[in-house]
Amino acid sequence: MNDSAIPAAVSVSLLERIRTGEVLARDCPSREILNHVCSRWGVLVLVVLLDGMHRFSELRRKIGGVSEKMLSQTLQSLEQDGFVDRKALPVVPPHVEYRLTAMGEEVALQMDGLTTWIEENLPRILAAREGRGVVLE
Numbered sequence: 001m002n003d004s005a006i007p008a009a010v011s012v013s014l015l016e017r018i019r020t021g022e023v024l025a026r027d028c029p030s031r032e033i034l035n036h037v038c039s040r041w042g043v044l045v046l047v048v049l050l051d052g053m054h055r056f057s058e059l060r061r062k063i064g065g066v067s068e069k070m071l072s073q074t075l076q077s078l079e080q081d082g083f084v085d086r087k088a089l090p091v092v093p094p095h096v097e098y099r100l101t102a103m104g105e106e107v108a109l110q111m112d113g114l115t116t117w118i119e120e121n122l123p124r125i126l127a128a129r130e131g132r133g134v135v136l137e
Contacts, residue, residue: 033081037107041066041074046100046108047115049084053099083107 022028036042044063048054054062060071075098078084083104089095100108118125 036074036077036081037083037111039074041070042078043111043115045071045074045078046083046104046111049098049100049104050108050112053097056096056098059098078104 023030023034037046041063044066045059048059048062056071056075059075060066060068063071066074075084075086079086082101085099085101085104087097087099089097
């Protein structure tokens with residue numbers, strides 16, 4: 001079947017569905033990636049790496065409260081998803097550097113926007129938690 005036999009509305013819809021995925025569907029693989037990117041540690045790693053290359057110990061110092069195990073797992077997931085590039089240098093003791101890939105920079109900018117919004121609106125959010133409603137500034 002050639003492309004001209006497919007109605008334009010159907011082919012665009014199909015192409016759009018293929019391109020965007022079905023994040024609300026139970027078995028959509030985009031959910032796993034969403035979990036990696038939007039996890040507490042995933043967001044923080046991406047935002048820190050926006051500043052450029054960091055070693056593991058630097059990341060751990062900058063991201064308060066993350067354990068070695070969680071940081072390692074997070075970096076591994078983000079690397080497998082193509083967002084983080086890991087470079088092991090042949091020195092003793094081992095020296096490993098992490099940086100964002102081009103795709104990682106794209107998603108990190110989205111996370112930076114979200115974290116910036118949260119920081120800027122923290123007083124309103126905390127007021128809502130306490131049941132005081134919205135704080136006008």
